[in-house]
Amino acid sequence: MTLSPELHAALAELASRGRILVASDFDGALAPLVLDPMDSRPIEGGMESLTALSTAPGTTVALVSGRALGPLRELSGAREPLLLIGSHGAEDSRLPDGLALDERQRVLLATLEEETRRLAEDHPGIRVEDKPAARVIHTRGLPPEVGSAALEAATALGKRHTDLVVTPGKEVVELAVAHVGKGVALLALADDLGVDAIFYAGDDVTDEHAFEALAHDPDQERAARRVTVRVGDGPTAAQHRVADEPGLLEVLQTLEALRTSR
Ligand SMILES: [Mg+2]
Structure with a gap:
């Protein structure tokens, strides 16, 4: 195990909650960055782990990306019950036409x-x-x-x-027409689902906005139970950090083991 003791303890606590949302960015977090964005593929084992988590009781899993829903679904290979939030929150796979617009x-x-x-x-x-x-x-x-x-x-x-x-x-x-943002989208999803705690991992500026939004969640108890993970270096508002995509994979597999063995 190479996870920090703090991160491992946070995951164990998260896994013990009744209802949780496990969400992750795609590019640069689950999928290594590549020159042509359409060549992007998730790291081996990543989607398997998220899929296993999504079938655990009380657990909702979502990919949250700046990509449009179609390419996100295609490149990730995500299947229901995994949720997809695309276009920085302007798209939601739960909606009939995918468009989260009023x-x-x-x-x-x-x-x-x-x-x-x-x-x-x-x-x-x-x-x-x-x-x-x-x-x-x-x-x-x-x-x-x-x-x-x-x-x-x-x-x-x-x-x-x-x-x-x-x-x-x-x-x-x-x-x-819409400037939703990952943070707003995550909090709205968490409200809809009525979860006790949120996990979020990402590598970029838009993910930093999400980390901050989760830290300032109006539901303060939920905010206190959040687990946020920055993938890669650079200044961050996240509570934890892993070096790269394999590091996030280890986090997800640890969470999967903890959650499915409850
Ligand atoms: Mg990214």
């Missing part, structure tokens, strides 16, 4: 669809990428003046609809 956001998404279609007609050569709750305008490869005019028009479109979240980049603008 009525107002759905109307806004339809408006965005219509507006970007018009934008593409007015600015030939731009590429519109469809995301579940967003459209991304790409101008790479276009003459600079053509590209910047298109980006300006896209930004103006975003400003006309004040509920859109506009994220500019280099030769790209993302217009999103």
Whole structure:
């Protein structure tokens, strides 16, 4: 065993609770980072361990990712009863169409669809990428003046609809109808499930937001019972740290053994 005694004790305590949520990021946590995101595969044993945990009584398991639901399901190979939260919380595999949007956001998404279609007609050569709750305008490869005019028009479109979240980049603008975040999504899921404690592991900036959200969980008893694990180095708001994906695998297998032997 190479887990720290503190982490092992925290897992043992977590495993003793009545109802728990075990959630993890995918890329960089369960699956080593690779050059082409579609080549990403979970570490051997990782999904097996999560699947075993998901069938243990009182245990819900979720993958929480910035990826869209489709690729997340395909690359992870996750099957029910594992839950998938995609697009940083804008997608939820429990919903009929997967889209975790309210009525107002759905109307806004339809408006965005219509507006970007018009934008593409007015600015030939731009590429519109469809995301579940967003459209991304790409101008790479276009003459600079053509590209910047298109980006300006896209930004103006975003400003006309004040509920859109506009994220500019280099030769790209993302217009999103929902900016949920992993922390908000995790707490909402935990509320829905009525769990006593939450486990979460991840490796990136969006996971740091989740670690902070769980630390400031309005349900203070649940906050006190949380177990958060940062995968890799760098400053963190998580309580524990493992070096890499094999380190997280050891955590999950330990939790699985503790939980299934209750
Ligand atoms: Mg990650």
